Amino acid sequence: MLIGLAGLFCVLVNSCHTLPPPVAPVPSPIRPAPTSGALVEVAAKVRARIGPSRSGLLSVPGNREALDYRLALIDSARSTLDIRIFFWMKDLTGRVLLERVLQAADRGVRVRLLLDDLVLGLTFTDKELAMIHTHPCVEVRIYNPFFVRGRLPAHVLEMMIKPAETNQRMHNKSIIADQSLAIISGRNVGDHCFGLGRRYNLIDLGVMVSGPVVGEICAGFDRYWESEPSYDVAAFYPHRTDLGLDPWRAKSKAQIIRKNRKLGNRIPIGKQDWSHVLTKLASRMHAGHARFVEDAPEVPSPSRPVIDASLRLAAMARKDLILVTPYIVPDQRMMDLIAKVRMRGVRVRLLLPSIGSNNHLVVHNQYQKYRKMLLRRGVEIYEFKHRPGQSALRYLNEATRPARKVGLHSKAVVVDTRFCYIGSLNFDGRAMFVNTEEGLIIDSPSLVRDLRHDVETLMQPENTWRLTLSRQGDYLWTSAGKVRKREPTLSLFQSVLESVLRPFSLCSAIFPDQQLFLGFDPSHRDAM
Known part of the structure; x- marks a missing residue:
C-alpha cells in the first residue's frame, strides 16, 4: 500500500510546486511596547x-x-x-x-x-x-x-x-x-x-x-x-x-x-x-492569576506541557470536575485520573458533541469505544445536540437563516469553583501526542463562576442528550423527558456514513486517534 501511495505522491510532486531549500528564520526587529x-x-x-x-x-x-x-x-x-x-x-x-x-x-x-x-x-x-x-x-x-x-x-x-x-x-x-x-x-x-x-x-x-x-x-x-x-x-x-x-x-x-x-x-x-x-x-475583566502553557515548536515536539498541565489541574478537583471538548479518545493516563478523582467522590461531567453535531465521525467512532468505561466509572456524559435550544443559540450569533447543524468546539477544564484551563487542547490523540497546543491555566473564582454558568447552560436538557446505561447495559439517550435507545444521528445518511467510516478508526497507527479528514462528514464542509 505504501508503495502505491509513494507512486501517487511522486505524480503529485511532478505536477505541483515543491518546497524551496530551507532558510534560517530571521528574528523580527524588536518593537518596544x-x-x-x-x-x-x-x-x-x-x-x-x-x-x-x-x-x-x-x-x-x-x-x-x-x-x-x-x-x-x-x-x-x-x-x-x-x-x-x-x-x-x-x-x-x-x-x-x-x-x-x-x-x-x-x-x-x-x-x-x-x-x-x-x-x-x-x-x-x-x-x-x-x-x-x-x-x-x-x-x-x-x-x-x-x-x-x-x-x-x-x-x-x-x-x-x-x-x-x-x-x-x-x-x-x-x-x-x-x-x-x-x-x-x-x-x-x-x-x-x-x-x-x-x-x-x-x-x-x-x-x-x-x-x-x-x-x-x-x-x-x-x-x-x-x-x-x-x-x-x-x-x-x-x-x-x-x-x-x-x-x-x-x-x-x-x-x-x-x-x-x-x-x-x-x-x-x-x-x-x-x-x-x-x-x-x-470594567468586565476578572482578576486572577494565569499561567500560559504551550508545546515546543520543534518537530517533533520534545515534551507535552499542555496536556500535562491540564491533567494535573484536573487531578486537583475535590468536588466537581467538568471537561469540555469537541473530541475525546482518552488514553490510560486520563482513564486512571478519572478513576482516582471518582474514588474521592468528585463529580465528573463530560460535555462533547453528539454524533449529529460532530464534524469528525472517525474520532466519534473511537470515542464510542470508551463510553461504557467512562459511564461505569461514574462519569456523567452530555452529548450536544445538532440543533440545541434557545439557551444555547444565544451564543451562536447566527445569520437570518440558521444553519442546519450546530457543533461544539469549546475546550475547557473546570475544577471546582476556582481553577480552569481554556485553550486549543482537545482530548484526542493528535492533540495529546502529535500537534502543538497552547492555553491558560487560570486561578480566578469570579471568572470560573461565569465559565461554569456558560458550560452548565450548554448542558441543559434542551441542548444535550444525557447518555446513561440501562440495567441491561444498553445505551439510553435522554433529553427533556424523551428517551432514545438508538444514537440520535443527524440523518439516515449520517448513520450509513458512520458505519462506512468505522473501519478507518483502525488507522490510528498512522494518525494517532484523530484521522485528519478521513472522518470528515461531507455535510459538515463549512467546518473545515
Missing part, C-alpha cells in the same frame, strides 16, 4: 483596578462578542499585531479580518502572521500569501510546510508517507495586540467559527487577557516565530515585488461587500471606533 493608545489604556485601567501582580481575564463564549473583540484589537492596534492560527478560511469573515489586518499595516502597525500549512491548500495560495508578505509592515510565515505546495490531497499523502516530519501541526490559536491585550482561544478564522456559516456553525470558547500573562504569550509567539519549522513565505516567491497586492485587495473588498450584503451586513466593513466596547471591557 507602546506607552499610549486605546489598548494600552484598557490594560492600564485593569492594572489600576486589580493590581500589577494579577492578570485581567474575561471568558468569551459568544460568537458575536468573539468577532467584535478581534476586530476591536485589530482596529485599535497602534504598534504590533501577532496572530498565530491553525487555519484561516477565505470566506467573508476570513476576508474581513485579513483586510482589517492589512488596514492596520497601512497605519504602520507591524503585523506578523504565523499559519499552519495543513489547510492552506484549500484557502490561500502561496502566491497570495507572498503578495500579503510584500506589504512593508507585514510578515507571513508558514509552520512546518509541506514539500508539495498547495494541494490538500498531496498534504495528506505526505503525512502518511513521512509522518515523523509532517504529522505535527500547529493547532495554536492566539492574537496579541500592542503587547497589551491578547486572546487565547479554540476558534479558527472562518464564517462557521463566528455563527455565519450557511450549513454548519460552532459554539466555541476563548479568553481575553491583560496584565503579566500577556508577556508570557508574547514570548511564546516569538519562540514559534523564530523556530526552525516556521518558514518565511517569501522563499516561495523570491525577488518578486510585483505580485499585485492592491488589485487583489480591491477584488477581495468587492467580494466582502457582496457577501456581507447577503447576510444583512452583519459585519462592519471598515475600521470602527471601538471605544464603547473597550471601556466596558476594562
Whole structure:
C-alpha cells in the first residue's frame, strides 16, 4: 500500500510546486511596547483596578462578542499585531479580518502572521500569501510546510508517507495586540467559527487577557516565530515585488461587500471606533492569576506541557470536575485520573458533541469505544445536540437563516469553583501526542463562576442528550423527558456514513486517534 501511495505522491510532486531549500528564520526587529493608545489604556485601567501582580481575564463564549473583540484589537492596534492560527478560511469573515489586518499595516502597525500549512491548500495560495508578505509592515510565515505546495490531497499523502516530519501541526490559536491585550482561544478564522456559516456553525470558547500573562504569550509567539519549522513565505516567491497586492485587495473588498450584503451586513466593513466596547471591557475583566502553557515548536515536539498541565489541574478537583471538548479518545493516563478523582467522590461531567453535531465521525467512532468505561466509572456524559435550544443559540450569533447543524468546539477544564484551563487542547490523540497546543491555566473564582454558568447552560436538557446505561447495559439517550435507545444521528445518511467510516478508526497507527479528514462528514464542509 505504501508503495502505491509513494507512486501517487511522486505524480503529485511532478505536477505541483515543491518546497524551496530551507532558510534560517530571521528574528523580527524588536518593537518596544507602546506607552499610549486605546489598548494600552484598557490594560492600564485593569492594572489600576486589580493590581500589577494579577492578570485581567474575561471568558468569551459568544460568537458575536468573539468577532467584535478581534476586530476591536485589530482596529485599535497602534504598534504590533501577532496572530498565530491553525487555519484561516477565505470566506467573508476570513476576508474581513485579513483586510482589517492589512488596514492596520497601512497605519504602520507591524503585523506578523504565523499559519499552519495543513489547510492552506484549500484557502490561500502561496502566491497570495507572498503578495500579503510584500506589504512593508507585514510578515507571513508558514509552520512546518509541506514539500508539495498547495494541494490538500498531496498534504495528506505526505503525512502518511513521512509522518515523523509532517504529522505535527500547529493547532495554536492566539492574537496579541500592542503587547497589551491578547486572546487565547479554540476558534479558527472562518464564517462557521463566528455563527455565519450557511450549513454548519460552532459554539466555541476563548479568553481575553491583560496584565503579566500577556508577556508570557508574547514570548511564546516569538519562540514559534523564530523556530526552525516556521518558514518565511517569501522563499516561495523570491525577488518578486510585483505580485499585485492592491488589485487583489480591491477584488477581495468587492467580494466582502457582496457577501456581507447577503447576510444583512452583519459585519462592519471598515475600521470602527471601538471605544464603547473597550471601556466596558476594562470594567468586565476578572482578576486572577494565569499561567500560559504551550508545546515546543520543534518537530517533533520534545515534551507535552499542555496536556500535562491540564491533567494535573484536573487531578486537583475535590468536588466537581467538568471537561469540555469537541473530541475525546482518552488514553490510560486520563482513564486512571478519572478513576482516582471518582474514588474521592468528585463529580465528573463530560460535555462533547453528539454524533449529529460532530464534524469528525472517525474520532466519534473511537470515542464510542470508551463510553461504557467512562459511564461505569461514574462519569456523567452530555452529548450536544445538532440543533440545541434557545439557551444555547444565544451564543451562536447566527445569520437570518440558521444553519442546519450546530457543533461544539469549546475546550475547557473546570475544577471546582476556582481553577480552569481554556485553550486549543482537545482530548484526542493528535492533540495529546502529535500537534502543538497552547492555553491558560487560570486561578480566578469570579471568572470560573461565569465559565461554569456558560458550560452548565450548554448542558441543559434542551441542548444535550444525557447518555446513561440501562440495567441491561444498553445505551439510553435522554433529553427533556424523551428517551432514545438508538444514537440520535443527524440523518439516515449520517448513520450509513458512520458505519462506512468505522473501519478507518483502525488507522490510528498512522494518525494517532484523530484521522485528519478521513472522518470528515461531507455535510459538515463549512467546518473545515
